[in-house]
Amino acid sequence: MRLSTLFFFSFACIASVHALVVQNNITVDTAASQWHAFADEVVPQAPSSWAHPGVMINRAQLGFVKNKVAVGAQPWSSAYRAMLDHELASPTRNPKPTATVECGPTSTPNKGCTEERQDALAAYANALAYYFSGEASYATKAISYMNAWAHTIKAHTNSNAKLQTGWAGASWARAAEIVRHTYSGWRAADISAFEGMLRNVYLPVVIKGSNSNGNWELVMLEAAVGISVFLEDSASYNTAMQKFMGRVPAYVYLQKDGAYPKAAPGSGLDTKDKIISYWQGQPTFLANGISQETCRDFTHTGAFPPYLHIAETSRIQGNDLYTGDVGERLRYALGFHAQFEMGASKPDWLCPNRNLNKGLGPITEVGFNAMHNRLGYGMTNTENLAKQTRPAGSNYLFMGWETLTHGDNTA
Template structure:
């Protein structure tokens, strides 16, 4: 209890070193203006992305949330898992926020507020197995992003926003911080990169929403110099140059491609949120995220990539894994838009992977609910063609 009290005091106060920008997570005001202009002009492919969003039942203004007092991810021997209630509602809040910002129809904001308030007045803990840290990380950053879209809505009362901030801190951040500090007392290299990355993303997002620069800086520092596999030098740990393209082998490349692609479904949003606050993690160490993205995309497109045997305290992986090769995740629009469209960098495999996902998704990235009912389809917020496409 003393440990939690010290954390609470430190991280609720923050350090006040600089002002955080709002809206300033995945999307800025300029982004929302671009989305609206493209949709109003019926411009392709943005209009396809918009139609995908509006056809998804999670974006309906009649969506009924199912807040839980305790969320369980991982069966603890007693309580059945119920975390699908959380990820469905989180994705609905985000989808409704996008519909509100683009259409201007307050009924969508009201529906999002109902979700945000329902959970902030009900949720007290995330439990289960060690998988609780995955729930706190993935759904923590996603929930904070949904709230960031709605924070300017006059229909979301200040007291309700404060309660939501408290929930983010007490339920989500407390797990994020503890995991990155202790890793459940396991060896530092035991947990795969995605475990660190999702908790870093959540910490960063909650820091932004809660105007807490201490949280925000902790996440940035971990990306650069953390001890676990979420540090970028450990996530993308081996570089090659093949036909003039820098490729970065990833910590999960020898595990399976479902998790290897998940790393970039997390790195993209992490870097995007930081970029919108003035910190360029995309460009860090000569675009190391891009190197990893190009490697992972190239292999999942069916092409060969170099591979170096990977060893940690649990495994030795002497060959790249072809398990789940070709995984379809709506995560590549964001990365390609930043590196290719914004910075003019060659990102050909990332672009080809973006196009493959779009072709398999009806012409534009979908969101939660468009990629099956299981948690993997909700590991990323999606809708990137609508939200991130620049040209």
């Protein structure tokens, strides 16, 4: 039985009118909806039958993009060309693996950190290029990156080791899923070595999560979920998803939570003062969609993509989290931040005595596609930002080319 048949929710019908509403002097993307679900109403579990490719993008979505690229349709054709022209997709670029990757604060020292992250993204770019073009040279290039690291890396060390492991692990899992399940030329021995790398070097780190800022734990959990799909590791998948469902309401606030945000299980944030401090000094919560790192800077608030990527993987594996609390928080969070990224004035109660440090990055496509194109929510703020920033490129950490993969992709 598919997992989606195991859960039942009694929701009121979603109203057909979607609106952009004003809330405490802030416009938020929302819908005239009469329902919401809470995180504890659903316990995502590993599927009884795994879908492959199944990490953030599935075969139907890949096929949709391939067909659009073939006929020169936009925005996919321009996004595809931009990816091929990106330095990470260069055919002359080569892997630079390191046995012990050492990443200190702000990657100082930086011993293999940049190379690992970018090699993983390069593998992903080439995996996509292979599927969309059918040219085996791209698949073999992706494999060259994965094999080089699988036969070299032993550990990550220093203070940013967990974050680094999450960044690289998320991209490795995406690349490996596409190549393993759409190309026949990756040798079994090399696949086994790559599995061993993910199982022994990456998964034990990322599966534990983090009590640091939410952007750490979310990308670590993205890596854990993706790796679990690649390995078909149900126990690890369930552990990662359970942590994710606890982290979501601790990263994006909704007014239904009460006067203050929820705390992630095991965080120790058991007083109002601790929560305010953890939320970068935000003293009052007067609108839906505020993030735990809004008042820090929007670059770190760009942790929304791991959140989106996990939800997308969960949907592919049979459990659509977009239709409940996870989706509701995502929708509000994207719209809330998109308006400021485009120049809206900050109200006095938000991040008092400091400016908003903008710089969301290429984060909108997966969420806008899921919540607007699939589910029909009006998301004017998010839509405007998505169109302004197309084609989305890479942040050189763990994100890449999401206009190409998810822009208006309704497959």
